[in-house]
Amino acid sequence: MARIRPGKSGKTDCSGCGNPRSLSDRLEERRVDCPECGVKVEKIPWTDGKSHTTKTFHLFLVRRARKPSWKETAEAFCTSRDTVFRSVKAIVALRTPARRRLDGLIEAVGGGEIQYGKGHQYLTVVYQIDAGMRRLLFIGRDRTAKTLLTAFREFGRERCSRLKLVCSDMWKACLKVIGKKAPQALHVPDRYHIVQHLNRA
16 A cells, blocks of 8 residues: 655645645545635545545446446456446546536437446436537436436526427436426437337327
8 A cells, every 4th residue: 555645835736626725634634725615625636525436446447347237347346336336427527528517508408318237227318419519418326307307407597498409218207307497498209219109109
């Protein structure tokens, strides 16, 4: 185990805004007293916040979780499925900064789920699907109305009011959330469910 010796200066960077701030205390994780963010853990280059895993390990797990299930990846590297999930989420945020800033006008989004592991385990995903712009906007644990509501809350009331089109499956909980958060948007079923209904007809 490598031991890291902190510098002797009384300042370090805030993990919230990244600006140099005065130290608040010197516990196991040093904290800073930031006038903008409050008391925050100091910023260190190899991890984020109170995460117990490094960015390098995040990337390592994500690369190996592409083919086997996340559970199999976790078992192979003696970690938990939650750690694999957090790694994927962290790398998505790191590799797509535009997603976090939500730059530009967003008028069309699509939502759905991704199954992972064995059994009915899902992630909720929301994409921008405007012409000329395809990007992941949100990824959340479980396929629930609460998770989808979180996506729209992060999106913000003003952006929701500008949506013109929302593409999704015919899940009732999803329709309810769309009706509440973006009632002005045209709801379009995804291609899979359009074909499914045509075949039934």
